[in-house]
Amino acid sequence: MVKATVIGAAGGIGQPLSLLLKQSTLITDLALYDVVNAPGVAADISHINTPAVVNGYLPKDDGLAKALKNADIVVIPAGVPRKPGMTRDDLFNINAGIVRDIAVGIAEHSPKAFVLVISNPVNSTVPIVAEVLKKKGVFDPKRLFGVTTLDIVRASTFISEAAGKPTESLKYKIPVIGGHSGVTIVPLISQSQPSIDVSQEKIEQLTNRIQFGGDEVVKAKDGAGSATLSMAYAGARFAIAVLEAASGKKLETTEQAYVHLSADSNGAKEVTSVIGNDTPYFSVPLELGPNGVEKILPLGKVNEYEQGLIKKAVADLGGNISKGVAFIESSK
Ligand code: NAD
Ligand code: LMR
Numbered sequence: 001m002v003k004a005t006v007i008g009a010a011g012g013i014g015q016p017l018s019l020l021l022k023q024s025t026l027i028t029d030l031a032l033y034d035v036v037n038a039p040g041v042a043a044d045i046s047h048i049n050t051p052a053v054v055n056g057y058l059p060k061d062d063g064l065a066k067a068l069k070n071a072d073i074v075v076i077p078a079g080v081p082r083k084p085g086m087t088r089d090d091l092f093n094i095n096a097g098i099v100r101d102i103a104v105g106i107a108e109h110s111p112k113a114f115v116l117v118i119s120n121p122v123n124s125t126v127p128i129v130a131e132v133l134k135k136k137g138v139f140d141p142k143r144l145f146g147v148t149t150l151d152i153v154r155a156s157t158f159i160s161e162a163a164g165k166p167t168e169s170l171k172y173k174i175p176v177i178g179g180h181s182g183v184t185i186v187p188l189i190s191q192s193q194p195s196i197d198v199s200q201e202k203i204e205q206l207t208n209r210i211q212f213g214g215d216e217v218v219k220a221k222d223g224a225g226s227a228t229l230s231m232a233y234a235g236a237r238f239a240i241a242v243l244e245a246a247s248g249k250k251l252e253t254t255e256q257a258y259v260h261l262s263a264d265s266n267g268a269k270e271v272t273s274v275i276g277n278d279t280p281y282f283s284v285p286l287e288l289g290p291n292g293v294e295k296i297l298p299l300g301k302v303n304e305y306e307q308g309l310i311k312k313a314v315a316d317l318g319g320n321i322s323k324g325v326a327f328i329e330s331s332k
Pocket of ligand 1: 012036078080081095122148149150231
């Protein structure tokens, strides 16, 4: 029996993400929570003949507590998205409080759940959740993930296109490490499998496109929000990978996510030998298992250009992380 909870389930990401989770036969109980319209979304999705029993919850009648109670996995796409001209950090003032309150609910009602944070700015919202869980004495770094899968999905798509093989994008695996905004996103294109043979100039263009892929969608949506459908795909892919690993299945694909490096201090040693000791959080390749992070995997060989990208990412992440930590320190 597996209970999955989506917080922000009536939103642009929340609705298609809930739909994709309903397609998974691993889930038997799907709880959809939002401050608006969650019962409507739940009623609609509940007519699909897959195993999950679907319930929708609003804040009234202790809805958050009921949605979270005994959840095995909580996926959080709650909060506001960007408009053109905004950075993800511009969302901090609204989303930090939303994510903090959800984290309090998780600490009280589902402290053992895998927690997948989608709400931006991920570089700061993950430390916010961690600090709340620490305060409540239930923080387990193996179970908390900032979802960076969309960067990995984009890298596969853009690089297979550049290789002239757009219909083979599923085959292309490119590690994307760091954080989830602008220069904190670090694609390791030199490790692309299959490899691509393009000029350094093209590598730099591709790197920039992966780092700023979110802006492409924000601009195209022209004020109507940011990526929702591709994010739902990416979020469902990662959530299902976590659940499959939890059920004992050996995964064929290595997933990456933004985690606290104490999730595997042994594995983190190789990572810090490459990135240094200035950031406690980083998106890294993971081996997932029954308890979440089983191992932090090596970053592999990083070339000089990528080393430069890592340096910039680490410098930016520091401020993003301390902003999240300070927010909880100053919260009553
Ligand atoms: P949206 O506005 O369409 O949906 C957000 C939903 O959250 C709404 O339904 C809203 O009612 C709900 N919500 C607001 N406050 C809430 C609360 N306190 N509790 C529960 N639900 C609440 O936005 P969206 O396009 O779905 O994006 C959601 C978030 O995901 C944004 O912060 C966006 O930047 C982020 N995002 C992250 C990634 C990533 O790669 N990690 C990708 C895309 C978007
Ligand atoms: C993305 O990468 O698409 C998301 O983080 C949304 C955004 O604001 O760009």
